[in-house]
Amino acid sequence: MSLKLSLHTKPDVPLEADVICPDKLNGVNETAIAALTVFHGNDQTALGDFFTVKGQCDGEIQLEGDLANVKHLGSEMTIGKMIIEGDVGQHLGACMSGGEIVVEGNAHDWVAPEMTGGKITIKGNAGHLIGSAYRGSPIGMQGGEIIIHGDVKNETGNTMRGGLIAIGGNTGDFTGVNMLAGTIIVLGEMGIRNGASMKRGTIISMHHAPMIPTFSYVCTYNPTYLRMYLSYIRKLGMEVSDEQINGNYKRWIGDAIELNKGEILLYANE
Amino acid sequence: MLIKLSGGTVYDPVHGINGEKRDIYLQDGYITRKPASSIKIDKTYDLNGKIIMAGAIDIHTHIGGGKVNIARMMLPEDHRADLVSKTKLTRSGCGHAAPSTLTAGYRYAEMGYTACFEPAMLPSNARQAHMEMADTPMVDKGAYAMLGSDDFFLRMLTAKKDREAISDYVGWIINATQAIAIKVVNPGGINAFKFNQRKLDLDEQNEHYGVSPREIIKSLARAVRELGVPHPLHLHGCNLGVPGNMHTTLDTIRAVEGMPLHLTHVQFHSYGTEGDRKFSSGAAEIAEAVNSNPNISIDVGQVLFGQTVTASGDTMRQYAGHWHAHPKKWVIMDIECDAGCGVVPFKYRDKNFVNALQWAIGLELFLLINDPWRIFLTTDHPNGAPFTSYPHLIRLLMDRSFRNDMLATINKGAAAASILSSIDREYTLYEIATMTRAAPARSLGLKNRGHLGGGAIADITVYNNIKNKEKMFEKPLYVFKNGEEIVKNGKIVKVVTGGTHTLRPDYDKSIEKSLKKYFDRYMTVKLGNFKIDDDEIVEHGNGNIIVQPCT
Numbered sequence: 039m040s041l042k043l044s045l046h047t048k049p050d051v052p053l054e055a056d057v058i059c060p061d062k063l064n065g066v067n068e069t070a071i072a073a074l075t076v077f078h079g080n081d082q083t084a085l086g087d088f089f090t091v092k093g094q095c096d097g098e099i100q101l102e103g104d105l106a107n108v109k110h111l112g113s114e115m116t117i118g119k120m121i122i123e124g125d126v127g128q129h130l131g132a133c134m135s136g137g138e139i140v141v142e143g144n145a146h147d148w149v150a151p152e153m154t155g156g157k158i159t160i161k162g163n164a165g166h167l168i169g170s171a172y173r174g175s176p177i178g179m180q181g182g183e184i185i186i187h188g189d190v191k192n193e194t195g196n197t198m199r200g201g202l203i204a205i206g207g208n209t210g211d212f213t214g215v216n217m218l219a220g221t222i223i224v225l226g227e228m229g230i231r232n233g234a235s236m237k238r239g240t241i242i243s244m245h246h247a248p249m250i251p252t253f254s255y256v257c258t259y260n261p262t263y264l265r266m267y268l269s270y271i272r273k274l275g276m277e278v279s280d281e282q283i284n285g286n287y288k289r290w291i292g293d294a295i296e297l298n299k300g301e302i303l304l305y306a307n308e
Numbered sequence: 309m310l311i312k313l314s315g316g317t318v319y320d321p322v323h324g325i326n327g328e329k330r331d332i333y334l335q336d337g338y339i340t341r342k343p344a345s346s347i348k349i350d351k352t353y354d355l356n357g358k359i360i361m362a363g364a365i366d367i368h369t370h371i372g373g374g375k376v377n378i379a380r381m382m383l384p385e386d387h388r389a390d391l392v393s394k395t396k397l398t399r400s401g402c403g404h405a406a407p408s409t410l411t412a413g414y415r416y417a418e419m420g421y422t423a424c425f426e427p428a429m430l431p432s433n434a435r436q437a438h439m440e441m442a443d444t445p446m447v448d449k450g451a452y453a454m455l456g457s458d459d460f461f462l463r464m465l466t467a468k469k470d471r472e473a474i475s476d477y478v479g480w481i482i483n484a485t486q487a488i489a490i491k492v493v494n495p496g497g498i499n500a501f502k503f504n505q506r507k508l509d510l511d512e513q514n515e516h517y518g519v520s521p522r523e524i525i526k527s528l529a530r531a532v533r534e535l536g537v538p539h540p541l542h543l544h545g546c547n548l549g550v551p552g553n554m555h556t557t558l559d560t561i562r563a564v565e566g567m568p569l570h571l572t573h574v575q576f577h578s579y580g581t582e583g584d585r586k587f588s589s590g591a592a593e594i595a596e597a598v599n600s601n602p603n604i605s606i607d608v609g610q611v612l613f614g615q616t617v618t619a620s621g622d623t624m625r626q627y628a629g630h631w632h633a634h635p636k637k638w639v640i641m642d643i644e645c646d647a648g649c650g651v652v653p654f655k656y657r658d659k660n661f662v663n664a665l666q667w668a669i670g671l672e673l674f675l676l677i678n679d680p681w682r683i684f685l686t687t688d689h690p691n692g693a694p695f696t697s698y699p700h701l702i703r704l705l706m707d708r709s710f711r712n713d714m715l716a717t718i719n720k721g722a723a724a725a726s727i728l729s730s731i732d733r734e735y736t737l738y739e740i741a742t743m744t745r746a747a748p749a750r751s752l753g754l755k756n757r758g759h760l761g762g763g764a765i766a767d768i769t770v771y772n773n774i775k776n777k778e779k780m781f782e783k784p785l786y787v788f789k790n791g792e793e794i795v796k797n798g799k800i801v802k803v804v805t806g807g808t809h810t811l812r813p814d815y816d817k818s819i820e821k822s823l824k825k826y827f828d829r830y831m832t833v834k835l836g837n838f839k840i841d842d843d844e845i846v847e848h849g850n851g852n853i854i855v856q857p858c859t
């Protein structure tokens with residue numbers, strides 16, 4: 039049976055709960071889990087002060103309640119699955135390298151910073167800096183998948199070097215800023231300054247987007263590999279039309295102040 | 309409260325006490341003479357067999373100001389790898405090469421240090437530097453204002469302003485920025501970098517202003533002396549890190565014509581061009597020049613192996629060094645009309661010829677310079693290594709066989725190129741006490757610090773007498789700050805704030821007329837806002853201001 043953690047007391051300030059992760063809870067009994075340390079602001083408290091613990095983790099953890107102020111869930115996760123019924127706080131799945139996290143509600147900023155593997159699905163919206171590098175780090179997300187059905191805010195995939203980020207809704211500004219490699223698909227609209235300072239990598243959008251002057255238009259074409267990506271995310275429940283799968287895309291390259299080997303593909307039959 | 313430190317072995321070079329058994333009495337934060345036998349002693353520490361020295365003083369450590377914060381922001385890996393939890397007494401922090409302010413203060417105190425001086429405070433960054441220093445607990449602080457690449461000063465030189473006017477400006481800067489000394493970094497070179505010059509030797513001209521580093525050094529050294537600033541001009545010379553720069557350093561020593569001058573992190577300025585790799589040690593020649601010029605003092609800027617970050621005002625040389633950044637990221641930044649800064653993370657490797665020879669050159673300097681009153685123990689934290697490596701460095705100086713063991717592990721070519729194995733000298737505890745306490749206090753003009761005589765502030769460190777000097781110096785038995793026990797067995801037992809040392813030299817206030825015009829025309833802040841009030845430093849409950857006298 040799986041482990042169920044239900045929030046019984048809403049934290050007043052962010053609760054740092056990086057212990058909630060299959061790697062750390064597998065096989066641990068209820069009493070021991072309830073005694074694990076979490077930080078409520080700068081107060082060291084027990085997990086049981088906030089959560090009702092039921093069952094035992096056999097690789098899967100279910101979380102219930104308004105977790106919008108609960109941070110670092112699934113940090114450094116390598117295996118297993120976490121299912122979060124409501125909203126979730128910052129730094130979800132930070133540095134995770136395996137396993138899967140599903141969020142039924144919305145997620146805050148910093149979803150899966152510096153992720154190297156595994157998969158995160160957010161059914162609602164998410165905040166800033168999805169799959170990004172922490173400030174000062176040279177490399178952000180390196181592998182894995184982040185699938186967000188709703189909208190996100192700024193700096194999606196900041197300094198990303200690998201993996202896939204797919205956004206069902208719109209993104210804010212600076213999508214793919216400093217990108218080194220990897221793929222970002224935005225089915226909605228993107229904000230401004232997309233791909234600024236990108237070296238390599240691909241940003242795809244189904245809508246027209248303002249381009250910064252250091253990007254140049256190359257051609258309009260029908261990239262075969264894109265069909266596989268789009269079919270894949272359609273299978274995950276995202277809204278992709280046959281026209282988009284088979285359609286033409288305008289290819290821009292940049293950022294010319296860097297390597298000029300990044301690309302932004304904009305759906306041409308809009 | 310009268311405290312007796314009973315029966316310890318005292319090293320107090322100011323009073324010529326070299327390992328003698330003495331009792332020391334503390335009252336109200338000061339060291340007092342032996343009280344009359346009728347007076348009750350409130351607390352006695354039995355320190356038989358323990359070593360007693362004044363609290364240590366770091367004359368050159370980058371603990372505040374813009375560049376340190378850039379290093380912190382740029383290096384999340386430095387923080388992740390070194391997390392410090394809060395305790396009942398101390399707050400949390402992190403960082404190895406660029407620790408957070410609180411952590412830096414705790415670590416210094418736990419190592420027996422009671423005062424630390426930030427050597428590169430840009431006047432326009434002074435507020436930030438003072439706030440960070442005020443946030444650094446446990447130790448006293450102070451900062452050197454950086455001049456020499458600022459447009460106002462260079463304009464004065466170009467306009468051939470008289471020396472009084474220049475002194476007035478320097479005096480105004482010390483007062484306005486709450487500094488205790490004057491630093492110059494790559495004289496005129498940071499400014500020249502902005503005009504696309506990529507090197508500037510002692511007699512080369514800054515193309516825009518038409519002045520040379522030699523003129524800048526002489527002018528500032530003179531102003532510092534005329535204002536009665538106790539600490540000589542603190543010079544980070546031209547050509548840092550450039551093979552062959554030992555000749556520039558020797559020329560610089562001659563250039564000041566006998567005026568007092570402090571050459572900082574001189575290890576980085578003691579390179580020759582001999583050998584297959586055109587990189588060799590100039591330590592012997594530099595040491596000889598220091599030994600024969602009593603107006604010169606130095607600190608070494610020892611390199612120790614491992615990951616660190618270099619943070620310097622020297623944009624010109626940091627830009628040249630950015631190719632070697634590890635991890636690969638760097639910042640070069642312009643700062644108003646003052647100067648700039650460069651932050652480049654770096655890993656010194658013992659198997660790398662150049663790094664290993666740098667290590668050896670630093671040690672050669674320590675061992676070949678005779679007078680411990682004119683050489684200070686520094687790693688130029690964090691440029692050569694983090695300050696937490698001082699105990700290791702002390703062991704290298706005090707323990708010849710340990711030093712030779714270490715020498716056997718470094719790059720073979722570098723070991724062979726160094727004369728280190730032929731040097732027998734081992735520092736004594738008395739010399740260590742001189743170099744880390746008495747001498748920096750005297751050089752900075754801190755009259756009642758760095759010694760254990762009556763009337764001195766009771767900043768005292770007590771060590772266990774252990775043969776392994778690294779173990780001994782990394783974990784003092786007790787540290788007293790202003791007479792209070794703050795560290796026991798290398799752990800904080802009381803958190804204190806420490807004060808800020810400043811200087812208030814006299815100058816002609818009419819200099820503000822031309823300064824105001826300049827500020828209104830060129831600067832982003834108004835003259836009035838540029839100056840830092842005492843209240844700003846004291847305001848947050850972070851200690852007090854200690855005004856040191858001019859000479």
Ligand SMILES: [Zn+2]
Nearest residue numbers: 368427573688
């Ligand atoms: Zn320095």
